[in-house]
Amino acid sequence: MQSVVFPNKVLPYLLLTPQIVLTVVFFFWPASQALYQSVLREDPFGLRSGFVGLANFRAILSNPDYLHSLKVTVVFSLATALLSMAVALLLATSAERVVRGRNIYRTLLIWPYAVAPAIAGMLWLFMFNPAMGTFAYILRRNGFHWDPLLNGNQAMTMVIIAAAWKQISYNFLFFVAGLQAIPKSLIEAAAIDGARGAKRFWTIVFPLLAPTTFFLLVVNTVYAFFDTFGIIHAVTGGGPAKATETLVYKVYNDGFVNLDLGGSAAQSVILMIIVIALTAFQFRFVEKRVHYS
Amino acid sequence: MTRFTWTLAATSALSFFAASNAFAATELAWWHAMTGANNEAVEQLAKEFNESQSEYKVVPVYKGSYPEALNAGIAAFRAKQAPAILQVFDAGSGVMLGAEGAMMPVADVLQKGGYEFKKDDYLPGIVAYYSKPDGTMLSFPFNSSSPILYYNKDAFKKAGLDAENPPKTWPEVFEAARKIKTSGAANCGFTSTWLTWIQTENFAAWNNVPYGTNENGLAGLDVELKIDAPIYVDHFQAIADLSKDGTFRYGGRTSEAKQLFMSGECAILTESSGGLGDIVKSGVNYGVGQLPYYEGHGPQNTIPGGASLWVFAGKSDAEYKGIAEFFHFLSRTDIQVRLHEVSGYLPVTMAAYEETKKSGFYDKNPGRETPIQQMMGKAPTENSKGVRLVNLPQVRDILNEEFEAMLAGQKDAKAALTEGVQKANAAIAAAIGK
Numbered sequence: 001m002q003s004v005v006f007p008n009k010v011l012p013y014l015l016l017t018p019q020i021v022l023t024v025v026f027f028f029w030p031a032s033q034a035l036y037q038s039v040l041r042e043d044p045f046g047l048r049s050g051f052v053g054l055a056n057f058r059a060i061l062s063n064p065d066y067l068h069s070l071k072v073t074v075v076f077s078l079a080t081a082l083l084s085m086a087v088a089l090l091l092a093t094s095a096e097r098v099v100r101g102r103n104i105y106r107t108l109l110i111w112p113y114a115v116a117p118a119i120a121g122m123l124w125l126f127m128f129n130p131a132m133g134t135f136a137y138i139l140r141r142n143g144f145h146w147d148p149l150l151n152g153n154q155a156m157t158m159v160i161i162a163a164a165w166k167q168i169s170y171n172f173l174f175f176v177a178g179l180q181a182i183p184k185s186l187i188e189a190a191a192i193d194g195a196r197g198a199k200r201f202w203t204i205v206f207p208l209l210a211p212t213t214f215f216l217l218v219v220n221t222v223y224a225f226f227d228t229f230g231i232i233h234a235v236t237g238g239g240p241a242k243a244t245e246t247l248v249y250k251v252y253n254d255g256f257v258n259l260d261l262g263g264s265a266a267q268s269v270i271l272m273i274i275v276i277a278l279t280a281f282q283f284r285f286v287e288k289r290v291h292y293s
Numbered sequence: 294m295t296r297f298t299w300t301l302a303a304t305s306a307l308s309f310f311a312a313s314n315a316f317a318a319t320e321l322a323w324w325h326a327m328t329g330a331n332n333e334a335v336e337q338l339a340k341e342f343n344e345s346q347s348e349y350k351v352v353p354v355y356k357g358s359y360p361e362a363l364n365a366g367i368a369a370f371r372a373k374q375a376p377a378i379l380q381v382f383d384a385g386s387g388v389m390l391g392a393e394g395a396m397m398p399v400a401d402v403l404q405k406g407g408y409e410f411k412k413d414d415y416l417p418g419i420v421a422y423y424s425k426p427d428g429t430m431l432s433f434p435f436n437s438s439s440p441i442l443y444y445n446k447d448a449f450k451k452a453g454l455d456a457e458n459p460p461k462t463w464p465e466v467f468e469a470a471r472k473i474k475t476s477g478a479a480n481c482g483f484t485s486t487w488l489t490w491i492q493t494e495n496f497a498a499w500n501n502v503p504y505g506t507n508e509n510g511l512a513g514l515d516v517e518l519k520i521d522a523p524i525y526v527d528h529f530q531a532i533a534d535l536s537k538d539g540t541f542r543y544g545g546r547t548s549e550a551k552q553l554f555m556s557g558e559c560a561i562l563t564e565s566s567g568g569l570g571d572i573v574k575s576g577v578n579y580g581v582g583q584l585p586y587y588e589g590h591g592p593q594n595t596i597p598g599g600a601s602l603w604v605f606a607g608k609s610d611a612e613y614k615g616i617a618e619f620f621h622f623l624s625r626t627d628i629q630v631r632l633h634e635v636s637g638y639l640p641v642t643m644a645a646y647e648e649t650k651k652s653g654f655y656d657k658n659p660g661r662e663t664p665i666q667q668m669m670g671k672a673p674t675e676n677s678k679g680v681r682l683v684n685l686p687q688v689r690d691i692l693n694e695e696f697e698a699m700l701a702g703q704k705d706a707k708a709a710l711t712e713g714v715q716k717a718n719a720a721i722a723a724a725i726g727k
Binding site: 044047150151237240253256259 | 392701
């Protein structure tokens with residue numbers, strides 16, 4: 001490949017500036033603040049502070065609540081990612097088969113993605129809140145003991161469904177695009193050889209969708225890890241009894257409710273390490289093993 | 294070209310500044326956490342104050358629930374964007390008290406506006422609660438409340454209970470709740486808002502048993518909780534037992550359970566007297582009674598709840614003057630009387646209390662004097678002056694988690710309270726840097 005030389009020495013840097021400024025202001029600066037804060041102990045108002053070394057990290061890692069929160073996060077993220085991807089794939093394959101009004105279905109299915117997480121949370125809360133929710137009344141009337149305010153598993157189910165629902169549209173879009181990229185000739189050839197719908201799907205369509213699926217798996221896990229704060233905040237507030245307190249929610253709760261800023265910053269540093277690890281994993285292993293052609 | 298642009302920008306900025314100065318009064322942001330009927334009261338007060346003079350303009354801003362408003366205020370202070378007035382709930386008082394230098398005591402604020410803060414004008418229990426150990430009053434007591442019992446008269450009649458005499462002791466409440474449930478008069482017998490504030494903090498004061506060491510934190514920061522004593526264990530076990538068949542229903546950590554009472558779902562509710570405005574609006578045929586107690590322990594006196602208004606240090610003199618004017622306006626007898634009558638919050642001045650009494654309001658509205666009598670009835674003991682912890686909101690969260698696990702049937706009351714006390718003590722020790 002021929003190397004390209006720009007005649008102007010300044011222009012390339014100038015063109016890069018906006019991106020660099022954004023990254024520095026919105027990523028490097030807050031990240032450095034978190035690192036700095038994580039080795040301090042400070043009163044809520046920031047009037048007095050002192051260096052405590054790694055004491056905050058030691059306190060977190062020896063706290064059983066933190067390990068519990070880690071477990072909650074793993075369960076929540078996997079369930080959310082798998083549920084939203086499974087439903088999206090089902091909808092995408094069904095949308096492929098529809099002939100009339102295909103675009104209308106697609107547009108409608110994309111709508112939930114435009115809903116803000118907190119609002120999505122409120123929507124589900126209004127339906128399933130035990131004090132005023134319509135569906136809560138129906139469930140109870142039919143003899144189902146619905147009480148997510150006390151039952152941790154029910155609360156977890158509720159936030160998983162709300163979080164997955166919001167992400168279905170995004171996954172749907174990518175699956176539709178992925179399906180369109182699969183050559184029709186392959187499927188037709190298999191059909192001529194006598195392969196039925198399910199067989200065609202599992203032996204041809206699903207493997208060829210692998211790049212999309214892996215990409216979505218990472219995106220969805222990251223989404224469930226970090227972008228579902230609004231939903232959890234609106235629906236359960238991390239309760240009952242910490243049953244839905246994910247790591248991100250715990251950072252907020254310890255920092256802004258319990259006013260332990262050092263401990264909260266240390267937790268976000270640990271989260272930062274998790275994200276870096278996830279991303280590195282994605283680039284190193286997942287990307288290499290997936291066929292893109 | 295550049296110079297021209299600068300001049301133009303400077304001129305337009307100047308003229309804009311001058312123009313806005315000529316028309317707008319000094320704005321005083323008031324961050325609060327009032328919803329429903331109480332939010333209307335806040336808006337109404339600000340409107341009346343703004344219309345009564347033209348120099349200052351109070352702008353109320355709703356900042357979410359009580360804990361959220363406190364956190365918003367703290368975050369704003371750290372970002373040097375603090376509002377003029379911040380409403381902080383009872384449990385946050387200890388947090389604010391720890392921020393020496395960040396706040397201006399209410400007496401100093403009033404002095405800046407040429408007024409004098411006379412402690413004797415205010416209800417003594419409230420003054421004690423919002424003062425430093427040396428007696429300096431720190432915040433302006435805006436909305437003070439005390440927990441009372443609300444009951445649904447229609448459900449009581451249906452269940453064959455005496456609709457004019459609400460149950461007085463906890464065993465009577467539990468008995469009535471069971472009758473309501475079994476007779477089908479309501480889906481649930483009893484519920485309570487704020488389990489921590491009502492069933493532990495006020496429970497301690499009202500039954501004259503310690504909540505924690507060091508006079509529940511009023512005599513010193515170093516506190517160990519005592520709410521795993523047998524009287525608490527028995528009380529919470531009774532509630533846990535009732536919740537098994539739905540006789541007791543849990544609504545949430547703050548005031549959510551009020552909805553269960555207003556919708557007719559639950560027939561008995563313990564809730565702040567400040568919830569009265571919404572309950573009146575809901576149209577439930579309600580009655581009120583004293584907070585229940587245990588025979589042989591209570592009734593002693595309840596401790597003030599609700600919230601007070603805090604003023605940050607480092608504002609301009611003009612702002613302090615405006616805030617002083619506003620506080621003076623709020624403490625006016627006619628304003629206090631009205632606030633008390635529409636919202637159920639206590640009148641914070643003695644004059645307003647006397648005035649309401651004289652007007653015959655309490656004769657026409659039996660039960661409305663209950664929250665004041667509960668608080669003023671007896672001289673407080675070391676168990677009943679109040680509860681003050683540097684991290685009371687956090688301690689409440691820890692206890693709420695234990696109560697939720699208990700009500701879900703994961704543990705009994707003894708285990709929940711023992712573990713709650715252990716975790717809370719560790720959190721207090723960490724918060725005071727021990």
